[in-house]
Amino acid sequence: MKFIKIEKEKWAVGLEKLSDAYRLFGPVKESDFHNFKRIEKGELPDLICLNTRLSPKTLVYPQAEAMFEYSLDESREDHHIMKEIEKDITPQAVIGIRPCDAKAFILVRKNFDTPEYQDPYWLRAYESTTFVGLACHFPCTSCFCTTAGCGPFHEEGLDVLLVDAEDHYLAKALTDKGEGFLSAAGWDAEVKKDRAAKQIEAEKQKAEDKITTLINTDRLKQIDTVDLYKAPFWEDVAFSCINCGTCTYVCPTCWCFDIQDENRGASGMRIRIWDSCMFPLFTLHGSGHNPRNTKVHRVRQRFMHKLKYYVDKYDSGIQCVGCGRCVRLCPVNIDIRRVCDMMNNYGAGQDTCAA
Amino acid sequence: MTFYETVNVEYSIFKGASVQNPYLPYPVRIDGIVVESEDKNLKTFKFVFLNPEDEAKFAYKSGQFAELSVTGKGEIPIGIASSPTEKGFVMFTVNKVGLVSSYLHAMKVGDIMGIRGPFGNWFPWEQMEGKNIVIIGGGFAFTTLRSSIIYMLDPANRSKFKDINVIYGARAPGMLLYRDELVKWEKRDDINMHITVDGTDDPNWKYNTGFVPTITEQKAPVADDNTYAIVCGPPIMIKFTQPVLDKLGYSHDKIIMSLENRMKCGIGMCGRCNIGKEFVCKDGPVFTLEQLNKTPREY
Ligand SMILES: Cc1cc2nc3c(=O)[nH]c(=O)nc-3n(C[C@H](O)[C@H](O)[C@H](O)COP(=O)(O)OP(=O)(O)OC[C@H]3O[C@@H](n4cnc5c(N)ncnc54)[C@H](O)[C@@H]3O)c2cc1C
Ligand code: SF4
Ligand code: SF4
Ligand code: FES
Numbered sequence: 001m002k003f004i005k006i007e008k009e010k011w012a013v014g015l016e017k018l019s020d021a022y023r024l025f026g027p028v029k030e031s032d033f034h035n036f037k038r039i040e041k042g043e044l045p046d047l048i049c050l051n052t053r054l055s056p057k058t059l060v061y062p063q064a065e066a067m068f069e070y071s072l073d074e075s076r077e078d079h080h081i082m083k084e085i086e087k088d089i090t091p092q093a094v095i096g097i098r099p100c101d102a103k104a105f106i107l108v109r110k111n112f113d114t115p116e117y118q119d120p121y122w123l124r125a126y127e128s129t130t131f132v133g134l135a136c137h138f139p140c141t142s143c144f145c146t147t148a149g150c151g152p153f154h155e156e157g158l159d160v161l162l163v164d165a166e167d168h169y170l171a172k173a174l175t176d177k178g179e180g181f182l183s184a185a186g187w188d189a190e191v192k193k194d195r196a197a198k199q200i201e202a203e204k205q206k207a208e209d210k211i212t213t214l215i216n217t218d219r220l221k222q223i224d225t226v227d228l229y230k231a232p233f234w235e236d237v238a239f240s241c242i243n244c245g246t247c248t249y250v251c252p253t254c255w256c257f258d259i260q261d262e263n264r265g266a267s268g269m270r271i272r273i274w275d276s277c278m279f280p281l282f283t284l285h286g287s288g289h290n291p292r293n294t295k296v297h298r299v300r301q302r303f304m305h306k307l308k309y310y311v312d313k314y315d316s317g318i319q320c321v322g323c324g325r326c327v328r329l330c331p332v333n334i335d336i337r338r339v340c341d342m343m344n345n346y347g348a349g350q351d352t353c354a355a
Numbered sequence: 356m357t358f359y360e361t362v363n364v365e366y367s368i369f370k371g372a373s374v375q376n377p378y379l380p381y382p383v384r385i386d387g388i389v390v391e392s393e394d395k396n397l398k399t400f401k402f403v404f405l406n407p408e409d410e411a412k413f414a415y416k417s418g419q420f421a422e423l424s425v426t427g428k429g430e431i432p433i434g435i436a437s438s439p440t441e442k443g444f445v446m447f448t449v450n451k452v453g454l455v456s457s458y459l460h461a462m463k464v465g466d467i468m469g470i471r472g473p474f475g476n477w478f479p480w481e482q483m484e485g486k487n488i489v490i491i492g493g494g495f496a497f498t499t500l501r502s503s504i505i506y507m508l509d510p511a512n513r514s515k516f517k518d519i520n521v522i523y524g525a526r527a528p529g530m531l532l533y534r535d536e537l538v539k540w541e542k543r544d545d546i547n548m549h550i551t552v553d554g555t556d557d558p559n560w561k562y563n564t565g566f567v568p569t570i571t572e573q574k575a576p577v578a579d580d581n582t583y584a585i586v587c588g589p590p591i592m593i594k595f596t597q598p599v600l601d602k603l604g605y606s607h608d609k610i611i612m613s614l615e616n617r618m619k620c621g622i623g624m625c626g627r628c629n630i631g632k633e634f635v636c637k638d639g640p641v642f643t644l645e646q647l648n649k650t651p652r653e654y
Binding site: 259301 | 376377378379380382405424426427428429430452453456466467468469590615616617619620622623624625626627628629630631632637649650651653654
């Protein structure tokens with residue numbers, strides 16, 4: 001593991017070099033908000049941005065993505081047969097991704113990379129990406145990453161961790177991919193390991209201490225699924241929800257999608273597009289029957305999936321990294337931290353030890 | 356490379372590893388269409404693979420389903436109605452419901468489309484060997500049950516199972532699927548058929564009249580440790596059949612059901628078909644009632 005000092009005056013030159021070897025992406029301000037955008041040669045990512053409005057999941061998993069193309073023209077030999085579409089999977093690098101958003105890919109991978117099936121679109125894009133993270137010194141008040149299996153200096157899912165140190169960045173190369181990235185930029189001022197590690201550790205402690213909202217997840221696994229599903233608080237949780245789907249679209253760990261054919265004249269494409277468990281159509285049967293026909297069902301599905309089903313299915317932590325986007329952007333202030341506490345505490349009152 | 360080989364491109368995602376794209380359908384041609392029901396809303400489609408190697412790749416078991424890919428319209432999950440013992444084609448019976456199924460109903464023999472699969476688990480054939488089997492089906496959910504019956508009656512398999520009872524009901528005689536086969540099975544002595552209709556004014560109707568739960572109560576064998584019940588049908592039939600099976604003493608680990616949640620991917624990724632932590636497409640569609648009791652039962 002290497003530590004590299006990047007003088008800020010060498011930042012732009014390095015990025016310029018990198019743009020020959022990578023397609024670069026980073027936070028860019030668009031009107032009032034930041035989002036991840038392509039950084040062309042000569043442009044710079046805006047690293048002041050704390051958290052983009054949409055998560056960077058779209059760089060690996062676009063909101064709309066062509067899967068196949070086909071012709072409906074019966075005079076062609078290949079009519080009505082699905083054909084692969086060439087994808088650009090040349091190396092890309094995401095600069096200034098926050099540790100929570102990078103960790104989110106690790107959680108989502110469990111869905112797209114299974115022993116039985118591998119999603120080629122997601123995996124190829126993920127494998128072609130280098131994640132250059134930026135540690136958070138001043139987390140938002142709505143962030144709760146430290147109790148959501150993550151943290152402001154969390155390294156899991158990153159190839160490089162950048163720590164802002166005023167006139168320079170301290171870069172910690174975490175993987176071979178990360179080392180390759182740093183050397184492609186010509187950033188090679190290696191610094192002493194011990195000192196750098198100590199410096200980062202101290203900054204990390206300071207940042208973690210600033211995160212004051214905490215959630216408890218310790219009991220989620222042991223509570224019975226059906227009991228939790230039938231808990232009386234769901235009506236109350238869902239009461240004000242307008243099923244707008246914002247929470248799922250902004251979330252870095254939501255992955256649901258739809259598949260549709262789009263025709264234009266005698267040809268077309270099979271595409272996949274993000275979908276949301278908040279929409280009634282998501283589960284509507286052709287017969288008109290809908291197993292999740294009320295918003296209570298749908299709100300419950302979202303929280304149960306993230307905080308219970310995922311935990312049980314993969315025997316892991318929760319499917320949330322505590323980025324706080326859904327908390328900040330829900331128009332009616334539904335707060336996953338509050339719901340998580342209700343779920344985690346459910347039945348705790350009656351539980352008494354035999355001894 | 357032939358044309359069709361180039362269609363089935365394999366990916367190399369990681370160095371060395373090569374992965375088949377699970378979303379890519381096998382190209383097929385419609386080889387036969389049979390109108391099954393008098394209201395013409397049910398048609399059986401026989402498909403042959405354009406690329407003969409694909410038939411072997413599509414090796415399936417009774418109870419599994421596939422995604423029928425109607426190019427330009429979309430995909431629908433449909434239970435496989437043919438049996439693995441039938442070679443050279445695959446068969447599906449499709450109810451005309453919405454966008455894709457209606458378009459498929461208007462297609463003709465010779466038309467090209469695609470099939471993805473097989474997906475999901477199957478009826479627990481290994482576990483059911485040496486046991487009595489009671490099949491209870493209603494309406495057009497009889498498709499994978501047809502597959503199962505053909506499979507069990509195959510000379511190579513019949514001796515693996517003890518008594519086979521089939522209770523199958525539809526609204527009216529003209530709504531029963533696979534009528535020629537039903538008549539043939541009716542005449543055999545190695546399978547007990549209990550065909551029923553909700554009602555009929557046909558004076559020549561020689562089988563039962565009454566709802567499936569009622570006929571089940573009259574005809575199904577009393578439960579023992581060696582008897583499995585496979586139940587497939589509309590929600591209302593399932594709802595009223597369960598108390599009957601309880602009364603007959605069937606334990607919930609011997610009651611096997613197949614679910615039909617809305618699906619897209621068929622491989623546990625698109626996120627819509629779950630009941631609790633189980634994806635119906637991948638962890639199901641076949642579950643025992645005992646398993647379902649532990650889920651939120653959102654189906
Ligand atoms: C495992 C399984 C086996 C099935 N077997 C059969 C069968 O053998 N014969 C048969 O006629 N029908 C079967 N169905 C139901 C069949 O899938 C739906 O009737 C069909 O998808 C309706 O599609 P549509 O485009 O005509 O309707 P629309 O209402 O236009 O539906 C739009 C899309 O929603 C999805 N969808 C809608 N309803 C359902 C549903 N009930 N289940 C799953 N996806 C749905 C499909 O992707 C469909 O293309 C099965 C469903 C499942 C899950
Ligand atoms: S953002 Fe809020 S209102 Fe919108 S669907 Fe999510 S929980 Fe409901
Ligand atoms: S559920 Fe909310 S806080 Fe958690 S990862 Fe998704 S958007 Fe962020
Ligand atoms: S159909 Fe996509 S997860 Fe089951």
